[in-house]
Amino acid sequence: MAEAAVASQLSLMLKASLADSSSHSLFASTNSIACSSRSQWHRLSQPPPLFVSSLLPPPLDRGSVVNASTSGGFNSVASPKCAASYTDQLRGAREDIRELLKSKYCHPILVRLGWHDAGTYNKNVKEWPQRSGANGSLRFEAELKYKSNTGLVNALKLIQPIKEKYPSLSYADLFQLASATAIEEAGGPKIPMKYGRLDASSPDHCPEEGRLPAAGASSPADHLRKVFYRMGFNDKEIVALSGAHTLGRARPERSSWGKPETKYTKNGPGAPGGQSWTVQWLKFDNSYFKDIKAKRDEDLLVLPTDAALFEDPSFKVYAEKYTEDEETFFKDFAEAHTKLSNLGAKFDPPEGIVLDAAP
Template sequence: MSFAALRASARRAGAAAPAARASRTALRNPAFRKFSTEVPPTPKKSSNAALLGALGAAAIGGVGFWVYTSSSDSAREAGTAVKSGVQAAKVAANYVPTQEDYQKVYNRVAEILDSAGDKGYDDGSYGPVLVRLAWHASGTYDKDSNTGGSNYATMRFEPEAKHGANNGLNVARDLLEPLKQEFPWISYGDLWTLAGVASIQEMGGPKVPWRPGRIDGFSAQCTPDGRLPDAAQGADHIRNIFYRMGFNDQEIVALSGAHALGRCHTDRSGFEGPWTFSPTSVTNEYYKLLLNEKWLWKKWDGPKQLEDKKTHSLMMLPTDYALVQDKAFKKWTKAYADDEQLWFKDFSSVVARLFELGVPSQQWVSSEPWILKSSDEK
């Protein structure tokens, strides 16, 4: 029996996800997935070709030459403006890959998720770390300065890659690099967020609306450290972080449900352990456990975290515990614990917004986000 089938069987036995969702996962057969490495064809409209040709010439000559031969911040800013302008012009001229092309990238992400089992990575899926990459690449947005977010994929550069909150995300970036080579037309920001969407859907979660249009920036656009949540803090800190991005209390709690996935590592965050018994399934178990389990402060040499009294195998962080200690947060924690479909609906909406933070509207290739097909729909 394959590892994917074993994991799907264990997921059903744990009763963490509804039986229908687990059975869909068990029926996945990567051997029959197909994909294409072809670069999308150039549109036939001569006017579009002429427009893009002129833009390309402008980028290569004049401003473009200065950008690529200068290391100044002004040159990088000009380079970003050129990229953004070219992307907007592509949208206007319909000179962009199609939804079908991005579906092929999604399919390839779905294929590699369970390869973690063959390599002994965590709980047998790369899904949780890919969701974390998409989250951290987007969650740096500051609405007041309109900086950060997923538009420039600045975690590629050393200043941001070395932020404490991003420890271990080299695993996810390296995993997706072969796909960037396979589909060179996709930007890193689009690739990372699309991988997050694919991971959520393939691990039994809700459909997440998504659309492409992000461009790749320069290291000068890296955000300062401290824009992502510090798990050792409490409710005030959580609000400061998420309000800065433009989210309210209900949306903070909805996004926190992503902690149903994955685990912490002492060599990355300093914390240790999974939040739930099914860390590769998207469920509302995180909220149920927060409310129904007895949580005790763990006695160990590491940072302050909680463990469940029954098994001592699960953990919660101070930022998690704040969701049941703060009245406004607890109201929504209880609502999502009682109704998984309500959480799915709210989580889908807010995580789609999170992944779009920082992207100018003129860069989107579609006025409305797309719904990409999961592997069990093909």
């Protein structure tokens, strides 16, 4: 079969296989004009299930053209790009993500995708990519199959056509671009971002399972600190990042948390079902803190790690502040989100590529 025919067939299969994109989050310059190279070998298996795994060494340059192969996967063909061209692809991808959000209402799962890729970072490990973090390793089956990442295959299905359209982009950048764009398009703060992240090139670079927060830990506050302190966050940042639960729903079939549906989720948007933390679960605001504090709506979800924000004395200081002051919450959240999106990343060029001036 000709390559063009295979590519067309795979594109149709991807579109046909898109599942519900709503899910819950477990948490939680001047452009350089120099050309640079990056490693990124990848393969996308036929759905379902859809996993991205590595092909054969040696790695190729950052700029690559993705071609369909007769095996049903994708190969990277070297086509080096300059930072200026990379910036153009970032801008194009951002516009396509905005359109995707309008049609699929997938803000929550795109936030979760970026966070779960970055949230494996270990500040005590200096080597890249062994320190994990925002390096695109979540695309590999070895990491994608972890219990904490259940359902994120749907996020990969959603953004894979964008990756194919803008093949020079690293998965690490695309994950973080999608996450920040979803926050902003939901009414949240502008997230100061930089790009140029390198991709981990092998499943051998995936972290061990268990680095992400677990909602049902026996000592929720201690558990949050253990996980987030390992990444280099403080108590204020933990509470601010928890506020992203203002978006999304928990589905019991994916996380063992939440109701099958509530009066707020039974009619969608998107596929119906699940239990949300807030009434308007596609709007980014400070409702999460208000609703947890009020505890008056049994159709809204409160996980043990959510409740801990108002039970732990240190966390409570910030949770109370964010309940009353949305502007402060937005400011602190934007700073923490930016920090999260850069954890463990290796940038090429080293200073990164900035699309927009800092707000």
